[in-house]
Amino acid sequence: MAINLIDYMSPSRVIFPKAKTKEGVIEELIEVAEKDGKVEDASKMKKYLLQREEIVSTGIGFGVAIPHVKVPEVNDFFITIGIHKEGVDWGSLDNKPAYIIFMIIGPDNQQEKYLRILAKLTLVIRNPNRREKLQKSNSPEEVLAIFKDL
Numbered sequence: 001m002a003i004n005l006i007d008y009m010s011p012s013r014v015i016f017p018k019a020k021t022k023e024g025v026i027e028e029l030i031e032v033a034e035k036d037g038k039v040e041d042a043s044k045m046k047k048y049l050l051q052r053e054e055i056v057s058t059g060i061g062f063g064v065a066i067p068h069v070k071v072p073e074v075n076d077f078f079i080t081i082g083i084h085k086e087g088v089d090w091g092s093l094d095n096k097p098a099y100i101i102f103m104i105i106g107p108d109n110q111q112e113k114y115l116r117i118l119a120k121l122t123l124v125i126r127n128p129n130r131r132e133k134l135q136k137s138n139s140p141e142e143v144l145a146i147f148k149d150l
Contacts, residue, residue, distance in 0.1 A: 021088065066121065078105060
């Protein structure tokens, strides 16, 4: 099963968060997903994501964080993207701020698909040119264009 990340993204779920904290950015990402009809209970999703962050930070380094959770309340995976121009402390492995945040939420019964999405996303963001383009993006269209032919 080939994964095309763009299938899980939408211009309406690409934002440029203003919050100064990890919790605040997660809240902004969840609110966008709720407005887009992807989640029904934003406070519950925020709780799930913050509980996941307590286990170990999803800040993977290189200016990237991938907060993610699998829950019974959703039927399919989706990705909400935040490009934070100033960077936010995410407790990342390299102790550097996160500028590019990919929030992934999906159903709790699709482990293989979940791992494929994470693996593909990790492959894409390993490329320093792509990370730089993402960080410099100023519109949802610019962000999504980076994922078009991958």
